[in-house]
Amino acid sequence: MEHAQQILSLLGSVDDPLLASLRIAADAADGGRQSQLLIDATGRYGKQCGLSAIREMSRIVSRLVRRYPDDARQVLTRLATPGDGIAQGWSRAMLLEAFGSAPEALAIYALLPDPDAGEGRAARLLACARTMLAGGDRTPAARSLREAIQCASGFHTMRDAAKLLDRLDCTFARKRAKIALVGTTTLDLYAPVLRALAFAGGIWADVFVGGFNQYRQEILDPRSKLAAFAPDAIIVAAHWQALGLPDEDPSPESTASDTISTFASLWQHCRDRLRAFVLQHNFEVPNVEPYGRLSWSLPGGRSRLLQRINVGLWDAIEHESDVAVVDVDQVAGYYGKASWHDPALWHTARQYPTVDAIPALLRQDVAVLKSLWGLNAKCLVLDLDGTLWGGVIGEDGLGGIELGGTGSGEAYADFQRYLRSLQHRGVVLAVCSKNNPDDALQVFRAHPEMVLTEADIALFEIGWLPKDEGLRRVAATLNIGLDSIVFVDDSPQERAWVRQRLPEVMVPEMPTDPARYAAALADGLYFESLRVTDEDKQRTRTYQSNAERAKLETSSASIDGFLESLHMSVDLRPFEEIDLPRIVQLINKTNQFNLTSKRRSESEIRELMRCPHVYSQSMRLADRFGDNGLTGVMIGIEEHGAFHIDTWLLSCRVMGRRVEEVMLHSLVRRARERQVSAVVGDCILTAKNAPVHDLYDRLGFERSEQRVNGDRTYRWSLAKEEWELPSFFAIRDFTQRGSHVAKDC
Amino acid sequence: MATDRLQSVFREVFDDDQLEIRASTTKTDIPDWDSMADVKLIIGLEDEFRIKFTTSEIGRLQSVGDVVAALSRRGIIVD
Numbered sequence: 001m002e003h004a005q006q007i008l009s010l011l012g013s014v015d016d017p018l019l020a021s022l023r024i025a026a027d028a029a030d031g032g033r034q035s036q037l038l039i040d041a042t043g044r045y046g047k048q049c050g051l052s053a054i055r056e057m058s059r060i061v062s063r064l065v066r067r068y069p070d071d072a073r074q075v076l077t078r079l080a081t082p083g084d085g086i087a088q089g090w091s092r093a094m095l096l097e098a099f100g101s102a103p104e105a106l107a108i109y110a111l112l113p114d115p116d117a118g119e120g121r122a123a124r125l126l127a128c129a130r131t132m133l134a135g136g137d138r139t140p141a142a143r144s145l146r147e148a149i150q151c152a153s154g155f156h157t158m159r160d161a162a163k164l165l166d167r168l169d170c171t172f173a174r175k176r177a178k179i180a181l182v183g184t185t186t187l188d189l190y191a192p193v194l195r196a197l198a199f200a201g202g203i204w205a206d207v208f209v210g211g212f213n214q215y216r217q218e219i220l221d222p223r224s225k226l227a228a229f230a231p232d233a234i235i236v237a238a239h240w241q242a243l244g245l246p247d248e249d250p251s252p253e254s255t256a257s258d259t260i261s262t263f264a265s266l267w268q269h270c271r272d273r274l275r276a277f278v279l280q281h282n283f284e285v286p287n288v289e290p291y292g293r294l295s296w297s298l299p300g301g302r303s304r305l306l307q308r309i310n311v312g313l314w315d316a317i318e319h320e321s322d323v324a325v326v327d328v329d330q331v332a333g334y335y336g337k338a339s340w341h342d343p344a345l346w347h348t349a350r351q352y353p354t355v356d357a358i359p360a361l362l363r364q365d366v367a368v369l370k371s372l373w374g375l376n377a378k379c380l381v382l383d384l385d386g387t388l389w390g391g392v393i394g395e396d397g398l399g400g401i402e403l404g405g406t407g408s409g410e411a412y413a414d415f416q417r418y419l420r421s422l423q424h425r426g427v428v429l430a431v432c433s434k435n436n437p438d439d440a441l442q443v444f445r446a447h448p449e450m451v452l453t454e455a456d457i458a459l460f461e462i463g464w465l466p467k468d469e470g471l472r473r474v475a476a477t478l479n480i481g482l483d484s485i486v487f488v489d490d491s492p493q494e495r496a497w498v499r500q501r502l503p504e505v506m507v508p509e510m511p512t513d514p515a516r517y518a519a520a521l522a523d524g525l526y527f528e529s530l531r532v533t534d535e536d537k538q539r540t541r542t543y544q545s546n547a548e549r550a551k552l553e554t555s556s557a558s559i560d561g562f563l564e565s566l567h568m569s570v571d572l573r574p575f576e577e578i579d580l581p582r583i584v585q586l587i588n589k590t591n592q593f594n595l596t597s598k599r600r601s602e603s604e605i606r607e608l609m610r611c612p613h614v615y616s617q618s619m620r621l622a623d624r625f626g627d628n629g630l631t632g633v634m635i636g637i638e639e640h641g642a643f644h645i646d647t648w649l650l651s652c653r654v655m656g657r658r659v660e661e662v663m664l665h666s667l668v669r670r671a672r673e674r675q676v677s678a679v680v681g682d683c684i685l686t687a688k689n690a691p692v693h694d695l696y697d698r699l700g701f702e703r704s705e706q707r708v709n710g711d712r713t714y715r716w717s718l719a720k721e722e723w724e725l726p727s728f729f730a731i732r733d734f735t736q737r738g739s740h741v742a743k744d745c
Numbered sequence: 746m747a748t749d750r751l752q753s754v755f756r757e758v759f760d761d762d763q764l765e766i767r768a769s770t771t772k773t774d775i776p777d778w779d780s781m782a783d784v785k786l787i788i789g790l791e792d793e794f795r796i797k798f799t800t801s802e803i804g805r806l807q808s809v810g811d812v813v814a815a816l817s818r819r820g821i822i823v824d
Contacts, residue, residue: 063749348803349784
């Protein structure tokens, strides 16, 4: 024992004396010695505490409590008076937790500093989550767990996180999904990592693990366990070795296209029979190749062929809306191919990639799933001073801040370029800064090196309120959830403040060097997208419009004046194939402005479109702030000499504009043309459609039938004159005869 | 002690807090010791003892005795 203590005292010059002394403690022969050495080690070298030391302490404590509980209690008593050592803090908390005093342990864990921003922070947050769960506080535990997983990167942390999921349920996620893992390698160890990463992304995943190299049978056999599982998404974790490519292939083009066709037909099965989205892993081009550079320079060389297959896979999915490719080669390269693959584990257990690389790989899969299920972040909120430029504008002035030129100024400009590219592909940028608005906006307006312009930013929240207040306002104005926001700020204090006050907001850890800002942000995979639409490219303008519109609405003198000032234009069209998804969505989801609340499936609507006695109308409304898109639907059915308004609805986005009168006017025109005697409409009362209960009355229809439950039928005789349409619409009507083209008749 | 650490790895892998292994314990003594458990054992042992097994060792860990021998080859003594 004296030897051990002597050695301990000599460790001061070692790299991590705490860790070294803890290892000595761990090997001590009995509880008494272990506890004494634990106290010595943490007392002597415990001012700071790294992650490895924490892990070692955790092992020591759990063994101590199990085998030598009396000695463990002694340690707890001796550590009762908190010293200034962080290591002793950790030991105390761990002992308290092991002895069942979860709330006391939590109190310590919550205030300990993070050993680092990644795995260390994750370990601390997991400890918080564990102790919260022990105390029955599931909601804060879920939040800590989510944050822990977001910081974590190692397999063991993910596995420990997944264990905690067993004490939560799907109500703590935004989406529940069944995800299957199939492929050509051992996939068991993927499962806990997938569950953890999915949970951090808002998905409660039920995971199916396929048999080794059974993926073809599982996908093709209608009686397979995979089919019975009925997955929402299937991850096809293929692996380059399973392709069995020779060192040099005599016909690389046909091998590549055969390989791709084989997968394409599997995708077809997944889509048509299993109705599941496919995440196809592409192929790592391995580091170790006997042919060396010939593997690339020869047309049939394996590396070149793998690359050809990978490019071919991207081409093949271009028109497949239900398949995405996960770029394993890219992830492996970023991770480092030398450590990506562990030959020993591969040979003995067919485990690929190495266990610690699994989280890096599955993060990509989860990013795809988040995009697929609309769980991506929507808005990036940026600080200004120290984030978009160096220095403080309020103090250094336009000439004093660092932006452009060389050195850090250039680094900030480069970060702005990265942000601008994000904006171009649909990410909404907003600013939240503690500044005088004039000072800050001056930089946008007058600094020659500014890359981002005022137009690139959907909303500026500049003032002196705390940042959580600013972020709440951003969320409210843009009408998005706090959990759709990513907040970037160079200040560790501001980041900590926001993390604490608004745990739903994602706050990536930022490095101190602006040259590394873009990488830190990119690493979060917050905005991964499956495709870019024109709507994405317009998005900032749409949000700016909404924000401007919101401001205008409160300042107009009269309603008509306001409506006039909007310069609205309306497009009326019969139902077209390309609009069907949106039309179906409106018909099934609209509640407020909906006269009959008739729900129909896509195939039912297609049926209607084929009938000559049906008048269909989809309405698009644009105004000076932007295009609101397809926001109105009307269906009129001609029978028994009258036109029945079967369906009439508006998205709540465009209520209060009188555009419904334009829709009705068009239907009435068609009715006249068909020479029916009247237009008839039902008003079916629901709890949600109070805004339209007296719509027909206001428009001058007469109540032809009133039922006991409140529902009524109205009638407009076409002998009456049409009422006057409001003048402030520019109307294009394609629903009248001559311009109506019946499809699929 | 190394023994305690070895016990805790086995307990973790087989998810059994009460598991007691001895030098004589073999694969057949623990029903859940399948090939998946092999992988988890390797990972757990490598993590706990900060060692790396060779391919030939991995294939040959059929009993606690084999594990003890592999550890002692690296200077880690388990009694």
